[in-house]
Amino acid sequence: MxxxxxxxxxxxxxxxxxxxxxxxxxxxxxxxxxxxxxxxxxxxxxxxxxxAGSTATPQVRDRRDYRRHWTPLHLDWVVDDLDVALVRAVAAGARVEQAPATHAWGRIALLADPFGHGFCLLQFLGRGYDEISG
CATH class of the missing domain: 3.10.180.10 (2,3-Dihydroxybiphenyl 1,2-Dioxygenase, domain 1)
Structure with a gap:
């Protein structure tokens, strides 16, 4: 698939x-x-x-709004170097909403694109998510 x-x-x-x-x-x-x-x-x-203002279908009352919004679905961009990717994304127009943070599995920064969609930049370290899985 x-x-x-x-x-x-x-x-x-x-x-x-x-x-x-x-x-x-x-x-x-x-x-x-x-x-x-x-x-x-x-x-x-x-x-x-x-x-902006259009609906996905006639049955949906919510209208498209490109101001910053929250949705339970977003993209995570896995990158080799978070710092380089962060500079490139911001230069292209992204807004940093949470500065890079380091976890056992790697590093993450939270951003928003110019169209209100949130996304994350991830840089895996060590064994990535396997560092925290059982």
Whole structure:
């Protein structure tokens, strides 16, 4: 089984600029003005142009809002060097919400992208999560 990652954004060009600069992804295909495929990670990421205030379906009353928001689903970017990745992400427009912290399994920093989505940068150390598993 494979999976695809879809990220709604209100400004497709700005989202492409952010993701290619912050995570060194590259544009695969463009789907007119509606979407862009980004490659370079373990799964394709599709940036989907969805206007602020729109709904996902007629049955959903919640509307898209690109201010900073919390969602139980987010991306963790596993990087070789958290400090280098953090500088690159911030230069591309990310906002640091929690400075890097070190744990038994590795290091983590919490950030938000310019579209209100939270994400983490992870750098595994030693045996990674195996350091804390039974």
């Amino acid at each position: 494979d999976f695809l990652v879809n990220i709604d954004v209100d400004n497709l060009d700005a989202a492409v600029a952010f993701h290619t600069r912050a995570f060194e992804l590259r544009v695969g295909r463009r789907f007119g003005n509606d979407g862009v495929e980004l490659l370079g990670g373990p799964a394709p990421i599709y940036l989907l142009a969805k206007p």
